[in-house]
Amino acid sequence: MNNIQKKIWLLAVVVLVIMASIWMSLTFYNQKMQNQYNNILERYLVMNELTRTSQEMVTALNNYLLTPIAENLDSIDRSKNQIQKMKDEVANFKNAENELALTSYINLIDSLIETTDRSLVFHSEDGTESAMEALNEATFISNYISEMTLTIIDTELKTYDRFYRAIINQSEELNQLGIWMLLLITFLLLLYTYWFSLRITKPVEQLTQAASELSKGRFDLKIAVDSKDEIAFLAKMFEHMRNNINNLILEIQKKAQLENELQQSKLLLKESQLRSLQSQINPHFLFNTLNTVSKKAYLEGSEETSDLLVSVAGLLRYNLKHLDKTMTLYHEVNVLQQYINIQKARFTDRLTFHTEIDEGCLHIEIPGLTLQPIVENAMIYAVEPNEEGGVISFRVKDEGDRVIVEVEDDGPGMAEDKIQQIIDEEQEHDTMVGHASGIGLSNVVKRLRLFYGCENVIKIEAKIGNGTKVSIHILKKRGDDQDDKGITR
Incomplete structure (x- = not known):
């Protein structure tokens, strides 16, 4: 004390x-x-x-x-x-x-x-x-x-x-x-308060006067305080600061020079990045090219190829423009259907996709590009490795105060530690990442939690060898309290 x-x-x-x-x-x-x-x-x-x-x-x-x-x-x-x-x-x-x-x-x-x-x-x-x-x-x-x-x-x-x-x-x-x-x-x-205040205010006034002199550039005045408490220690440290202030000024000048050089380096880096961007393909040019190729395929009688190109263009445009926007389930389901059309052209009969959608729920808002990464994950692990293909079921159900979106597959399932990684929002590397969107399930979980302001937004049910079911719980009124904290597995 x-x-x-x-x-x-x-x-x-x-x-x-x-x-x-x-x-x-x-x-x-x-x-x-x-x-x-x-x-x-x-x-x-x-x-x-x-x-x-x-x-x-x-x-x-x-x-x-x-x-x-x-x-x-x-x-x-x-x-x-x-x-x-x-x-x-x-x-x-x-x-x-x-x-x-x-x-x-x-x-x-x-x-x-x-x-x-x-x-x-x-x-x-x-x-x-x-x-x-x-x-x-x-x-x-x-x-x-x-x-x-x-x-x-x-x-x-x-x-x-x-x-x-x-x-x-x-x-x-x-x-x-x-x-x-x-x-x-x-x-x-x-009486004691007056004496006590003098014992504090007088040394403080001396320190204030010394600080005023230092602010004027006078570093030759010695700082002395007649006190035996913490203020004396403060004065001693202030005196030490006065002795070292010239060295500090030199260090500040060196840091300022380094900061200026770093700023110049940042400007050069931004310029190089800008030039790199200029060398990339313009997305609008890519969209226009895909549309032109689609129309040409349609005129040549390749209607299936034309539809496939339209789906690719629409999917690419949605992925690039709507990642940071709020969309309705209606738009999300539409872009998901375009994605499935592309995958059906790829896997043909190996892909079986069932849908069960309550049309009255499609007005609910959801972060853009939420459903595709989940279905894409099921595609990678339930359909692509299996020579006989696989079955993916997509459901949108009305549950009173909330809407539940389910994506279920008959793939190899998921280990408990992998589910925990997704729940804890740990970044995936070679697994759980959609090839088209580049958005993993953990990022989907994070975006849903930020969007709805609660933790209980997603439920993952999986066992090794018995498939995986991912359920998204969407409150009809955002901000409602949840009964349970965290994600239910």
């Missing part, structure tokens, strides 16, 4: 420690106050609940004496159990100031329970009069418990009034202390 970072981290740590200390102190006192309030509130709630339960028990006892049924007796037992639990809680509320009052309060609760039990015993022994006397005594004790509850709560309020006021005063004093601490931290932070 460098010196500037240490200074910044030190400042941050000090501020965080102070802030954390203040926050922890405030949190501690607030939590303490909240716990005290909760304890007092719990006392009040328990005592009020005990008063209510004692009255319910007396009412249940009266109901039982009037109607001695099991339901009323169960009500008495429930109230008795609740009073017993709350009596134990009240016992925990004792302190030096309320010990005597709470002891009397607990004795009253025990007396109420005992009187209730005595009333039940008298009633079971047919002592109705004695049971009613015990009921009256229980009622009196319950009322006395209610009055004593109010007395104890009032005493508690008076006892804790001083405590409340002391906590409020402490809270106000703590708030004032927090304000003074905040002001002190702000002052110290501003």
Whole structure:
């Protein structure tokens, strides 16, 4: 860690420690106050609940004496159990100031329970009069418990009034202390920031002045910075740069001279390439020549030769002009048919070409010169090496949101590593390259992915000895997301 970072981290740590200390102190006192309030509130709630339960028990006892049924007796037992639990809680509320009052309060609760039990015993022994006397005594004790509850709560309020006021005063004093601490931290932070900024800006100003002098061509001024951090190292490197700047200028001049010579060489190379192009056959001249030969063959009665020349001219024109353009499936299928016509003239009965085309899909756009390289690859590997020829099937199918174009052959198939090379867009050398177009399957895959903006555009199914099927998945709406990333094999 460098010196500037240490200074910044030190400042941050000090501020965080102070802030954390203040926050922890405030949190501690607030939590303490909240716990005290909760304890007092719990006392009040328990005592009020005990008063209510004692009255319910007396009412249940009266109901039982009037109607001695099991339901009323169960009500008495429930109230008795609740009073017993709350009596134990009240016992925990004792302190030096309320010990005597709470002891009397607990004795009253025990007396109420005992009187209730005595009333039940008298009633079971047919002592109705004695049971009613015990009921009256229980009622009196319950009322006395209610009055004593109010007395104890009032005493508690008076006892804790001083405590409340002391906590409020402490809270106000703590708030004032927090304000003074905040002001002190702000002052110290501003003071440290001013000193820290001077330690950075002053050396930077010296470096700026030295850079200004260097920009004027003065290389005789020594650069010195009074600092012990990274800026001093920067000044040292700047001084080193000043010492070497003349050598750099010489090197730049040499590079400029070499760049000029290289530019001249490039101009000479372009001129030689232009002259080489001038010596090549003009494509338009070639098209016109093929058309002239086609018409002459037609006039001489060689209609098949004429059609073949027309297909060659059309295929050549399409290959040279539409490689970088977007075409429809209709145009691609038309040029593919011209290619097949040429190959049928070459292979005759050895080539069997089946088509299954959904005419409603031919308006879909596709990169130019996409289908021919795929069919050409099938021609090279499924038809040409086989003396008996081969079968190539071409299909265009509508699959809802997409159009699927399939090219399938009955050739020797393709190895798994070769499929992976095509998927990974590796350039083929002696294999997978169409002779007419010079475009391999990997280039077709790359162009389709760039065109549609997704990876899942082509599927290759092949096994050694079982032929090959290449499927192109064309979305009707370009840019839709694909379910799977990559190519499915």
